[in-house]
Amino acid sequence: xxxxxxxxxxxxxxxxxxxxxxxxxxxxx
Numbered sequence: 001x002x003x004x005x006x007x008x009x010x011x012x013x014x015x016x017x018x019x020x021x022x023x024x025x026x027x028x029x
Contacts, residue, residue, distance in 0.1 A: 009023055
């Protein structure tokens with residue numbers, strides 16, 4: 001589960017950083 005979330009974050013992260021934002025996975029329960 002966490003691997004899928006990380007993969008999704010890695011996919012959208014460059015787009016967020018281009019807008020000056022970022023995202024970090026803190027925890028998945």
